[in-house]
């Protein structure tokens with residue numbers, strides 16, 4: 277099994293830009309959980325690995341793009357847990373792509389499919405075809421988006437002893453937001469920052485995932501998606517965003533990833549500057565990790 281961890285530290289972000297606006301910013305450093313399975317990917321896989329073992333599975337099969345943090349994390353986690361893994365990858369093989377190279381080094385078998393075939397990733401007949409080819413497997417949805425993933429993410433906020441008013445977190449599938457929403461206190465608000473264009477779909481996903489987790493939701497959940505900071509989607513890195521990330525890391529010493537946490541933090545600063553938070557508000561940002569994403573950006577000459 278993966279080494280046990282005792283949660284992750286919370287750190288105050290010391291930055292003159294925030295102080296001037298009267299906002300305190302705390303950051304939950306889930307990026308420090310593990311060198312390879314950083315952040316929410318570890319949280320999302322924890323109960324999946326347990327369930328797979330309990331049901332005597334020997335293989336995990338999952339889906340992802342060629343630069344997916346989830347593919348890298350699943351390959352590593354399966355290997356550590358003594359399981360085989362299959363990654364169904366959208367697109368064509370490229371043996372020098374750093375994410376795919378890493379996944380292969382962990383023993384993940386990669387299966388490349390066209391974009392059309394990839395769209396069938398939740399169809400029963402496609403899953404049956406994969407079973408014929410790879411034998412019995414424990415299916416992990418794309419992005420680790422299942423009720424078990426939500427359960428893992430419901431362990432983030434209870435680890436925190438500090439007080440805070442607003443929780444901010446980046447979103448892909450919404451699994452992490454679902455886990456956070458389930459453990460939000462009455463007087464706290466959750467802001468989700470989708471990394472994709474058209475991120476409104478995440479709202480429905482959160483509801484579905486909360487149901488799937490079978491955890492009991494609080495009576496009222498004060499949450500909102502902030503969809504203005506996707507910067508064009510996954511495979512883009514706008515100069516303005518890159519400059520922000522570099523400046524943030526220089527001032528605070530905290531690294532951010534280019535696809536999720538960088539955009540969330542840009543959004544938080546922009547909202548602070550626009551006066552969207554009342555003076556004295558304590559904001560908690562969840563650092564969901566994803567630092568391996570820089571390798572893919574460098575490889576594509578985007579940085």
Ligand SMILES: *Cc1c(COP(=O)(O)O)cnc(C)c1O
Nearest residue numbers: 448449450451452536564565566
């Ligand atoms: C995968 C990922 C997310 C998205 O998490 P979801 O639970 O799918 O919404 C956010 N941040 C980072 C760094 C990620 O790698």
